[in-house]
Amino acid sequence: MKALSKLAIRNLSKTFEADDGELVKVLDSISFEIAEGEFVSILGPSGCGKTTLLRIIAGLLRFSKGEILIDGTKVSLGHNRIGFIFQQESLFPWRTVRGNIEFGLELQGITPEKRSKLSDSMLELIGMTEYQDNLPHEISGGQARKTEMARSLITSPDILVADEPLSNLDAQTRNFLQEELLRIRERTNSTVLFVSHNVDETVFLSDRIIIMSNIPAKIIAEYTIDIPKPRDRTSAECLTYRSKILEVLREEREKMLEERPTQKHPASI
Ligand SMILES: Nc1ncnc2c1ncn2[C@@H]1O[C@H](COP(=O)(O)OP(=O)(O)OP(=O)(O)O)[C@@H](O)[C@H]1O
Ligand SMILES: [Mg+2]
Numbered sequence: 001m002k003a004l005s006k007l008a009i010r011n012l013s014k015t016f017e018a019d020d021g022e023l024v025k026v027l028d029s030i031s032f033e034i035a036e037g038e039f040v041s042i043l044g045p046s047g048c049g050k051t052t053l054l055r056i057i058a059g060l061l062r063f064s065k066g067e068i069l070i071d072g073t074k075v076s077l078g079h080n081r082i083g084f085i086f087q088q089e090s091l092f093p094w095r096t097v098r099g100n101i102e103f104g105l106e107l108q109g110i111t112p113e114k115r116s117k118l119s120d121s122m123l124e125l126i127g128m129t130e131y132q133d134n135l136p137h138e139i140s141g142g143q144a145r146k147t148e149m150a151r152s153l154i155t156s157p158d159i160l161v162a163d164e165p166l167s168n169l170d171a172q173t174r175n176f177l178q179e180e181l182l183r184i185r186e187r188t189n190s191t192v193l194f195v196s197h198n199v200d201e202t203v204f205l206s207d208r209i210i211i212m213s214n215i216p217a218k219i220i221a222e223y224t225i226d227i228p229k230p231r232d233r234t235s236a237e238c239l240t241y242r243s244k245i246l247e248v249l250r251e252e253r254e255k256m257l258e259e260r261p262t263q264k265h266p267a268s269i
Contacts, residue, residue, distance in 0.1 A: 005033035005069075006191045007057070007159055012066035014052055026052050028216035029066070034159075034191055041194045041202035043245065044212030045252060050195045051087055053217075054161045057193065058082045070159065083157030083190070085148050085165040091136040097147050098123065098132040104155040122150045125184060142173040149181060153188045160190040164197065175233075178204055182229065199249070203241045204233050211248050214256045221248045 014027040026049040034040050042050055055061040057068060059079040067074055070081050083104075091100045098119055105115045123129045126146045131139055139147070145165055152160055165181075166174045178201060185192060196202050202209050203225060211221040223245065227237045 006036040006038070006071065007034040007193070008067075008069040008072075009033070009057065010067040010069070012053070012056065012068065013064050014049070014056060014061075015064045025216040027056075027063075028218050030212075030217065030219060031066075032210055032219060032222075034193060037189060037191055038207050039185070039192045039194065039205055040208045040210060041196055041206040042210050042212060043196065043199065043202055043249065044217060045214050045249070045256065046197070048212050048215050049217040050212065051163055053212075054084070054163050054193065054195060058084045058161055060084070081158060083152040083155060083160045085152050085160070085162040087163040087167070087195075089136075089141075089144055089148070091144055091147060091151075093136050096133050096135055097128055097139065097143075100136070100147055101150045101154055103151060108155060118154055122154045125187065126150045126180065142169055142177060145169065145177060146180065149177075149184060153184055153190065156188050157190055159193065160185075161193045161195075163195045165194075166201065167197065174198075174201070179230075181205070199242055199245050200233060200238075203238050203245070204231055209241075209245065211245065211252075213252055214259075220252065221245075 010031050012027055012030045013025070015023050015025045017023055030053065032040075042053070044050055052061065056063045059075060059077055059082065062077050069075070070079075075081060092103065095103065101119045101122055102115045105118060110118070123132050126149070128143060128146060128150070131143060136144055136147075149165065152162075166177050169177065182205065194202070194205065206225050209223045209225060210219055212218070213220045223241060225241055227235070231238060
């Protein structure tokens with residue numbers, strides 16, 4: 001018997017209604033599945049609907065049509081089965097590093113003793129024990145992103161969705177945190193859906209990469225990255241995937257530029 005997929009998205013569409021009543025279709029019949037323990041990344045032009053898709057999957061935003069299934073069971077708005085790392089930094093400024101990491105455990109009603117034990121080992125895992133009493137403004141950008149990762153992973157979510165969690169970091173910190181993310185995930189064993197604008201990053205991290213078109217977003221290509229981990233970013237195999245994917249994204253960008261003059265408000269572009 002075929003194993004059930006961990007997460008299945010079927011014919012998912014989303015239309016926003018703007019303030020003036022105009023309808024804007026953002027997602028157009030998106031379908032894909034993710035297997036248990038798989039690391040899948042989504043790439044696509046800015047504004048194509050990646051964050052919208054993640055928010056819908058996490059149960060934070062209503063969708064217009066389609067289905068979302070986790071372990072074969074349909075879920076709807078407000079479900080609580082997924083950990084989320086947001087695109088914008090989202091640590092609570094009034095809570096310490098430890099206080100932020102323990103937040104999800106508090107929501108789950110875990111006892112203070114157990115919380116503190118779990119966060120001790122998470123702080124050690126991310127190398128932040130020394131900074132546990134610092135407030136978010138007292139740590140670096142990279143340390144903040146690590147704390148966010150830890151906050152999302154400490155509850156051992158079955159599925160983690162991460163929206164550009166490593167953007168706005170220098171290349172060295174970013175590479176380091178990519179390795180950290182893989183290491184922490186190995187311990188928590190979560191299934192991951194990851195959004196990024198950085199092709200190299202997705203080739204380094206992912207088992208599979210899904211590429212979305214311009215708005216209204218459809219899936220236009222998919223690549224299984226058949227390279228054992230840990231990967232060498234500079235290897236010929238990684239570079240081959242990289243150039244194939246960059247080519248698809250370039251074609252999509254050209255298509256968008258060609259379509260522009262026929263849009264409704266060309267003067268505003
Ligand atoms: N609440 C909303 N109401 C109306 N339109 C919205 C709303 N939220 C997002 N949009 C529109 O939906 C589209 C997709 O936005 P989204 O944030 O999902 O894009 P994205 O792919 O994550 O972009 P980026 O790569 O820049 O983060 C955009 O055109 C945006 O203006
Ligand atoms: Mg986004």
